[in-house]
Amino acid sequence: MKINLVSDTVTKPTPAMLSAMMAAEVGDDVFNEDPTVNALQAKAANMFGKEAALFCPSGTMTNQIAIKCHTQPLDEVICDHFSHIYQYEVGGYAYNSGVAINLIAGTNGKINASQVEAAIKPVQDWLPRTRLVVLENTANKGGGSIYTLDEVRPIRQLCLERGLALHLDGARLFNAIVETGESTLDWGAEFDSISICLSKGLGAPVGSLLIGNQDFIKQARRVRKVMGGGMRQAGYLAAAGIFALENHVERLRDDNHRAKVLGETLRQQNWVADVRPVQTNIVIFDLVPPLTAEVFLKKLEGMGVLATAFGPATVRFVTHLDFTEEMLGRVVEVLESLAF
Numbered sequence: 001m002k003i004n005l006v007s008d009t010v011t012k013p014t015p016a017m018l019s020a021m022m023a024a025e026v027g028d029d030v031f032n033e034d035p036t037v038n039a040l041q042a043k044a045a046n047m048f049g050k051e052a053a054l055f056c057p058s059g060t061m062t063n064q065i066a067i068k069c070h071t072q073p074l075d076e077v078i079c080d081h082f083s084h085i086y087q088y089e090v091g092g093y094a095y096n097s098g099v100a101i102n103l104i105a106g107t108n109g110k111i112n113a114s115q116v117e118a119a120i121k122p123v124q125d126w127l128p129r130t131r132l133v134v135l136e137n138t139a140n141k142g143g144g145s146i147y148t149l150d151e152v153r154p155i156r157q158l159c160l161e162r163g164l165a166l167h168l169d170g171a172r173l174f175n176a177i178v179e180t181g182e183s184t185l186d187w188g189a190e191f192d193s194i195s196i197c198l199s200k201g202l203g204a205p206v207g208s209l210l211i212g213n214q215d216f217i218k219q220a221r222r223v224r225k226v227m228g229g230g231m232r233q234a235g236y237l238a239a240a241g242i243f244a245l246e247n248h249v250e251r252l253r254d255d256n257h258r259a260k261v262l263g264e265t266l267r268q269q270n271w272v273a274d275v276r277p278v279q280t281n282i283v284i285f286d287l288v289p290p291l292t293a294e295v296f297l298k299k300l301e302g303m304g305v306l307a308t309a310f311g312p313a314t315v316r317f318v319t320h321l322d323f324t325e326e327m328l329g330r331v332v333e334v335l336e337s338l339a340f
């Protein structure tokens with residue numbers, strides 16, 4: 001059996017999660033009549049101290065809906081150049097919302113208030129109107145790096161002063177806050193909208209949540225519908241989400257710890273040039289030339305370990321619910337045995 005470190009999206013529902021799904025009470029969610037979807041949405045809203053939430057098929061959809069609801073065509077979104085909304089959502093900000101993007105070259109996928117302030121455009125007929133700032137926690141392409149609330153608050157303050165909305169792409173927010181000990185309520189207080197993924201480290205098969213105030217979610221529901229994201233008996237999927245939020249948050253510490261062990265092992269290998277700081281469940285590292293990601297990954301696969309390239313000589317490992325302590329031992333053994 002192959003050990004899969006390609007992504008934390010490769011997990012399959014556990015038997016206990018599957019039982020919860022099978023037992024779900026369902027209804028037609030387009031008519032707001034699925035009790036399990038309603039329960040998941042209420043649970044998520046409460047966790048973050050917000051009024052409402054919306055269950056969606058993917059994190060791409062929750063982010064895209066958020067951009068659409070916060071902006072008008074000819075507006076502009078500020079974010080780090082590594083952001084998922086820029087890198088991996090098919091340019092949807094332009095397609096769905098008709099907005100421009102203003103990229104900041106931050107540090108490990110993170111930006112600060114003075115960078116945001118410098119990026120805000122003056123009001124001129126010939127300039128896009130800066131309207132929205134998007135932060136990503138953890139920052140995926142930044143190596144799973146963590147924003148703390150102390151880093152977020154000055155950005156929030158600036159957004160309030162300048163009339164900008166603030167959205168959090170919190171696909172892996174829980175990987176961050178199990179490390180910092182910060183609370184979901186405190187995170188909820190700093191943002192106009194928050195997206196969280198249930199299908200990453202939390203181990204649900206499908207689904208993300210968009211969280212915000214009542215008016216925002218009302219509009220988001222209409223946008224979800226026009227994107228084709230109105231689902232019917234989605235309670236079977238929502239039940240997995242409830243199970244994940246109740247049972248799979250604390251254990252993210254294990255994933256984060258296992259990633260650190262991988263990072264330390266890699267740092268000791270003479271074919272590794274650099275390992276980004278490992279803060280959560282993502283390990284990004286560069287190979288010593290002339291070794292390429294392609295050659296390295298082929299060799300690794302031959303030894304039963306799958307991972308993914310993040311550049312010509314850069315590789316990403318992601319730990320997750322289906323990556324056990326025993327598998328960690330095996331991967332460490334494999335890495336220590338490799339020679340190039």
Ligand SMILES: *Cc1c(COP(=O)(O)O)cnc(C)c1O
Nearest residue numbers: 058059060061084136140169171
């Ligand atoms: C995975 C991910 C998303 C959403 O991806 P989907 O595959 O559409 O669910 C959004 N942001 C970040 C940072 C992600 O890693």
